[in-house]
Amino acid sequence: MSGVKHQKWWGWGVEGIGFNPEGKPNFAPFVKKAIGLDISKPGTPPKFEDLDVPAPVIDDALRTRLLDVVGERYLLDDDLDRVVHTLGKGVRDLMRIRRGDLRRVVDVVVYPADEAQVQKIVDLCVDADAVLIPFGGGSNIVGALEPMPAERRTVVSVDLGRMSKVLEIDDESGLARIQAGALGPQIEEQLGRRGWTMGHFPDSFNHSSLGGWIATRSTGMQSDKYGDIADIVRGLRAVRHGEVLALRPLPSTSSGPSVREMVIGSEGRLGIITEAWVNVHRVPEVREIVGYFFPDFTSGLDAMQEIHTSDAHTIVTRISDANETEMSFATQRAQKGRKKLVMNTLFGYLKRRGWDLEKMCLSYIGFEGGRRYVKQNQAIVKEIVTKHGGIVVGTGVGSVYDSKKFDTPYIRDFLLDRGATADVSETTTPWSNLKHLYDTTIEAANHAFDTAGTKGFIMCHFAHSYHSGACLYFTFALPDNDKATSYQNYDTVKRAIQQNFMDNGATVSHHHGVGSEHAPWMAEDISPAGTKLQRALLEGADPGNNFNPGKILHDGEPGIAMHSYDAPAPGGVSGRAEQVPSA
């Protein structure tokens, strides 16, 4: 009705697109081996009719005033729209959808046309003591979109989907002014027409928005070159009660604690972001993603670090561990003819060279720039890869990765409909701690699988290099056959992994944000004094608690966290956050 398209109410992406195991003969045996699941049975997506959606809580006066602002077409309060705007796409959200477990559903959805309408909506809602939750692509996986369960006030979801334009490009400065509701493809399409790219490609790219990226401190796959969203965003505008926060585009400034950085990661709690000035780059002459194999994860990690400290410049440096490498092969189409021959020859050669193919790790490294520059960088990388025992596989494998890079969530939904739960936990830590963190996390997950008495699978990739460290991205899965215990089993594993991050010098999340999911670990992540500073800012800036309350920091009421859905809260704040790892 609004003209704004949304993802499936029950899963990732739009209706009609999903993971298809046909022509991928290795997938079913892989899943069977990994988590004991038989995927031959057809999946059963949930039915909307089965949901019991509570009636909206809104008085006529506020509804009428909101209608006056946006018009009838752009105020929606039917059940489907309200449910779509209540949950994100985290596995907890999707498990709950499948159990009909809705709690506080947003009461009304409005689609403002421009910043002036956002201002009117914000002022009306705060004056009426309603709650405002901004909505971009709805891809959040940390519970940042859902109202708090005990919320009694009217909850208004502000969908920015109509505000999706690139407003201007400053060609001379490499800056573009873009509306917050623009989704990844809308941004790149509009920029691309004029020869520019923002270079920000998170996994959620197709279904996430500029405003969402800023609000959650997002990072894209090519951050080695383009930086985190915190680097990319140079100015922004956000609507607060009775005023617009207006930060002009500046390359750098020393005017006090950075207000730009306060809004980045604020998850709707400081106002509604309406537009931003972002760094944009000329589409490069050459862009190549090259595939590499390493004999094991350790040698691969060593190579990644050496590449990062060398004179080489890359756009992405990524390596999967052996489990994720196996999963990659398992989701590929069966290879035929010459391709099959080449791969078999290659594997034969590696075996003869003494490689244990069960331990082999697949790596992708990306290059951009002038042709000569790309060649120079590839030469440096090749030398380092070879030194660490790896081999260059080439751009064929690289382009397969490049074309499939946004598709992983579809596999998650496919499994969910067939009786398995899969989720992700990602973090960063200094280089010196990477292997330790990897080992302890795998161990913590396996221990948690044992505790839960279930078969389970965990895999990992390394990505996002920084001067002092990098990101480890874990994906885990376990069977979900017994509805009585499966949520708790999942929760046990998820908690064990996140707690291991806290206990071993890593952060609660590198690029997924906090929401209500990660909030219980904040005092350990940034120390109790750190949460006090965040609280001073968030509460001081929003005394009525109208802007997406309960996210990032809870109000301290036990049980309010989405996180503690049906399991006990983690054991409070330990003294460990005071420690710093030693060299």
Place this chain on the structure above:
Amino acid sequence: MSGVKHQKWWGWGVEGIGFNPEGKPNFAPFVKKAIGLDISKPGTPPKFEDLDVPAPVIDDALRTRLLDVVGERYLLDDDLDRVVHTLGKGVRDLMRIRRGDLRRVVDVVVYPADEAQVQKIVDLCVDADAVLIPFGGGSNIVGALEPMPAERRTVVSVDLGRMSKVLEIDDESGLARIQAGALGPQIEEQLGRRGWTMGHFPDSFNHSSLGGWIATRSTGMQSDKYGDIADIVRGLRAVRHGEVLALRPLPSTSSGPSVREMVIGSEGRLGIITEAWVNVHRVPEVREIVGYFFPDFTSGLDAMQEIHTSDAHTIVTRISDANETEMSFATQRAQKGRKKLVMNTLFGYLKRRGWDLEKMCLSYIGFEGGRRYVKQNQAIVKEIVTKHGGIVVGTGVGSVYDSKKFDTPYIRDFLLDRGATADVSETTTPWSNLKHLYDTTIEAANHAFDTAGTKGFIMCHFAHSYHSGACLYFTFALPDNDKATSYQNYDTVKRAIQQNFMDNGATVSHHHGVGSEHAPWMAEDISPAGTKLQRALLEGADPGNNFNPGKILHDGEPGIAMHSYDAPAPGGVSGRAEQVPSA
């Protein structure tokens, strides 16, 4: 007595070091021409006996408790130490010193040995409702160290000079844990012994500390490679009332609004920084600073931008305008023999090529890395320089710049003692706005010189390239012969320049911070809504207003700003902060 050395109470650097015009025959004529000043008369530095230092305000109980913490040697309340810890090294500070114009002088100086002592001092002072002002190298030039004039409570200066150690180096991650009181040379000496560098070289390097750099959002000369201090600092510890804020070293994180970024630029208002984890880099194989000449500033700026958007990697890209180029030559030693011949031949060649030597601009570009990498980058730069009409002068001129890069403040003091005022204003703006900002700032300054009815001189250099823009750094001077009007004349010029930044899409300061000097422009710089967010944070985190009150944001009392020393406050907040420059 404390063993911690300080700068001159009346000027830059330590006693015995200053600018010496001998052997620089072009300097006196240059100053005469620029601002009509005859420098042949000897300078008259002020005498400490002439100062009337008010008695300290502290009750015996607090003094005794502080003594118990640090011991007799490390609590100082003699007049000299109190004055040294009250003022920074801004030209306003030094003009006031020369007039005996002290206002609120700090009451006592303590030198804690470690973080535990800082915690005790902080707790004692907040419990006694005293004011705490942290002190590093004392080089601040924006009035961040001085108590507010109306402060009635006891003011304690916490000098971190004893906390100057590199505590550990994480060799594998390129991270070092360093105490906040360490000055630039102390840091580089300790790191250099183990083959590392932090690469952070602000103009104040010799007399500024890590804690000061963090508290003011500092940037070093080689930021093109090493980044701003906000990029370099990955974790930190800061003492607050009853607690330590402890942020572990993380390459990147998405845990809500960045607390790390809240402390960076907080100027003592969120607590006392005791140590930080910073990025450190291996001392490069090759480091070269190359000099270039351009026919004029415009062609030079175009070249700087093209270098930055090319595949070349530099550590510093800098170009002086014609006035600053003339000043550079005027402060050089007389050249003899072969050097003189080479330069004369070069100038002759340029004249024949049609250059107007009065418009010629001197540029320095720095390179680091492996020998081959440096050569590749120099080749790309040479091609771009040539395309824009410039020529390579070589590493001889470059190394002169490199050896003199920290010396400019001595010339300022030399002039001040001989009847001239000189000060700086620096900012950033997007590339598309650089030339407009340069032109309008020069015009605003010249107009202000006319308004004040005085001769004046302004020069500028470009430095610190970012993706979307860069820094312009202006230095201006005017004669200071008439004590009755000279301060007001200076103030007229300084205000005109800063206001021009605000009116033309630039920030109040790129790397000098806010203090009390720039505070009046904050609402224009970050919009009134931005100052509300800063206020929510600063006031919420320090309800008793004990931590360096009045800095960054004033309490709104007219006349409290150091800025409005003896001139009216600027005309309030204009609506212009709401505008963003269009492409």
